Amino acid sequence: MDLNQVYTLIQPGLNSVEAEFRRLIDSQQDFPEMQRMLQQILVGGKMVRPTLTLLAGSLYSYRKERHQAMAASSEFMHIATLVHDDAIDSADMRRGRPTINFVWGVDLAILLGDFLFAHAGETAANTGSIRAVKIFSRTLGVIARGEIKQAFSAFKLPQSYEQYIERIAAKTAALFTLATESGAVLSDAPEEAVQILSDYGYNLGIAFQIVDDILDYIGTEAEVGKPVGADLAQGTVTLPAMKIVERYPHDNPIDKIIAREDIAVNIQRALEIVRGSSIIDECYQEAAKYTQRATANLLNLPAKPAREALYCLADYVLLRKI
Amino acid sequence: MDLNQVYTLIQPGLNSVEAEFRRLIDSQQDFPEMQRMLQQILVGGKMVRPTLTLLAGSLYSYRKERHQAMAASSEFMHIATLVHDDAIDSADMRRGRPTINFVWGVDLAILLGDFLFAHAGETAANTGSIRAVKIFSRTLGVIARGEIKQAFSAFKLPQSYEQYIERIAAKTAALFTLATESGAVLSDAPEEAVQILSDYGYNLGIAFQIVDDILDYIGTEAEVGKPVGADLAQGTVTLPAMKIVERYPHDNPIDKIIAREDIAVNIQRALEIVRGSSIIDECYQEAAKYTQRATANLLNLPAKPAREALYCLADYVLLRKI
Numbered sequence: 001m002d003l004n005q006v007y008t009l010i011q012p013g014l015n016s017v018e019a020e021f022r023r024l025i026d027s028q029q030d031f032p033e034m035q036r037m038l039q040q041i042l043v044g045g046k047m048v049r050p051t052l053t054l055l056a057g058s059l060y061s062y063r064k065e066r067h068q069a070m071a072a073s074s075e076f077m078h079i080a081t082l083v084h085d086d087a088i089d090s091a092d093m094r095r096g097r098p099t100i101n102f103v104w105g106v107d108l109a110i111l112l113g114d115f116l117f118a119h120a121g122e123t124a125a126n127t128g129s130i131r132a133v134k135i136f137s138r139t140l141g142v143i144a145r146g147e148i149k150q151a152f153s154a155f156k157l158p159q160s161y162e163q164y165i166e167r168i169a170a171k172t173a174a175l176f177t178l179a180t181e182s183g184a185v186l187s188d189a190p191e192e193a194v195q196i197l198s199d200y201g202y203n204l205g206i207a208f209q210i211v212d213d214i215l216d217y218i219g220t221e222a223e224v225g226k227p228v229g230a231d232l233a234q235g236t237v238t239l240p241a242m243k244i245v246e247r248y249p250h251d252n253p254i255d256k257i258i259a260r261e262d263i264a265v266n267i268q269r270a271l272e273i274v275r276g277s278s279i280i281d282e283c284y285q286e287a288a289k290y291t292q293r294a295t296a297n298l299l300n301l302p303a304k305p306a307r308e309a310l311y312c313l314a315d316y317v318l319l320r321k322i
Numbered sequence: 323m324d325l326n327q328v329y330t331l332i333q334p335g336l337n338s339v340e341a342e343f344r345r346l347i348d349s350q351q352d353f354p355e356m357q358r359m360l361q362q363i364l365v366g367g368k369m370v371r372p373t374l375t376l377l378a379g380s381l382y383s384y385r386k387e388r389h390q391a392m393a394a395s396s397e398f399m400h401i402a403t404l405v406h407d408d409a410i411d412s413a414d415m416r417r418g419r420p421t422i423n424f425v426w427g428v429d430l431a432i433l434l435g436d437f438l439f440a441h442a443g444e445t446a447a448n449t450g451s452i453r454a455v456k457i458f459s460r461t462l463g464v465i466a467r468g469e470i471k472q473a474f475s476a477f478k479l480p481q482s483y484e485q486y487i488e489r490i491a492a493k494t495a496a497l498f499t500l501a502t503e504s505g506a507v508l509s510d511a512p513e514e515a516v517q518i519l520s521d522y523g524y525n526l527g528i529a530f531q532i533v534d535d536i537l538d539y540i541g542t543e544a545e546v547g548k549p550v551g552a553d554l555a556q557g558t559v560t561l562p563a564m565k566i567v568e569r570y571p572h573d574n575p576i577d578k579i580i581a582r583e584d585i586a587v588n589i590q591r592a593l594e595i596v597r598g599s600s601i602i603d604e605c606y607q608e609a610a611k612y613t614q615r616a617t618a619n620l621l622n623l624p625a626k627p628a629r630e631a632l633y634c635l636a637d638y639v640l641l642r643k644i
Contacts, residue, residue: 031471033474034467034470034471084433084436087432088429088432107410107473108470108473110406110410110432110435111410111466111470111473112466113436114435114465114466115466115467118459118460118466121443121455121462122460122463125455125456126456128452130447130452133447133452133455134444134448136443137443137447138440139440141441143440144434144436144437145353147433147436148353148355148356148359148433148437149356151429151433152355
């Protein structure tokens, strides 16, 4: 199965998520500024999280209304976190478009993010499942707590590998886990299947974020939609940077960036070291370890097209360029 | 019934809310910075919203676990909105203590607010009631949307009385409505009673906010916990300011503040005009109109001590100084 076939499988569900976007925008007709902000941010991205919810939900009793609500909810939550992230990072661009904070300022970005969190919660409640709502709220808490931890560790000494994984687990894998776990729960999957799909989401999320962190070093700005080396510029040490420190423990650009010495020059040096070494390969191997874990138990799930799609997505995560 | 008797009635419930605060703080023992932030902000205030949930819940089938969860949830949500409000207003002090943004910066205030919203949502889900969760999410959306509107109208021409009520309905009455309505819903109150209690919360909230806006003109900084005239300084036109414009349509300090002319001087002038006129009395009469609406239908509810307490709170709202 290739990626196009995956999308064909769940296209009606993804269309319903976009319909939810439009419905929210249309509901604000008495408030044009609000509509403009929502139009700016509610644009169909890769829709990875809804895709996961819809696929996980297709393995047992797929229930259109519930699963579509949950798929939309996870994307609303994702977008809300991006709005706040961009406000915190003072990011100007996201997905090639100006951010909310860039156009309307940080204050409105805070409030629009809150509004979207609320709407995500309401949409989750529309599933009618308290369990899904609990997973939803808990996930939002894990994400926020993880970012608070990250804020306290920026521009600090390189973290351990375990701390890195803990950080990206909160930043990315938590919401992937929400997506697959809630999809499973809403389809009344047996508990072992819920666990397998939850683990799939977690491990896929870790792999996805490792690749994201790789792309921060080797992607082009046009592809990634933000400047290369943006993580380092914010003092965020990711896997490639950790591998530089490992190789050059006594003299390396990462320690200097952390000490805020010639940040721009040292980011360039870091990018050069990474590109001229096997560091990227090693990071991809690390990501592949997690996609293997993600798919390790899928054979215990029903042999449906959605299961093939989950294998396909795991492959895709390692190949993606954007 | 006096205020002390009201509190005696619901003290166990309020204690449980404080116990929820401590539980959350204790759950972060592996993360001392997080604990410090939570300790800074999770301090027992007036607990108006939990009080309303507990009282509204006491009129029919009071269910301890559910009602205490909802009471805590409404206070967590309230505190989360305060954390974001202070970040947006660059407020240094709140309830006589330094704000999160003052001590840790705006970024951490955004994230801590998100964390508290998530925890509020999880606590609401602990009621087991999808209806309560839906009211919770919708309320958060109304609050955020209201603040977005306010942001777009700050430093604009004075609004109409209707727009003022619409704004304070979102800012304050929505959460009061959540508090009473959810309390009623969780006690399986008949729908007419849910409506009466929901209306009570709404009208009490409007009155409460009108008094808040009065106190911004006549309170002392020690009582109110923030500088006098703080609203005007942010370009927020409240009822007393609207009455100044009404009286002096051609030359008044409010229009000048909106035009950003000599803001400090004109705030002083506005405070003097208000204090030397019957404007405060008129505003209190406006507030009293809403407390009368709040209590208008309470006689249709069961004649329990909680009902007396609701009357008492309506009186107290007009008398409070902090």
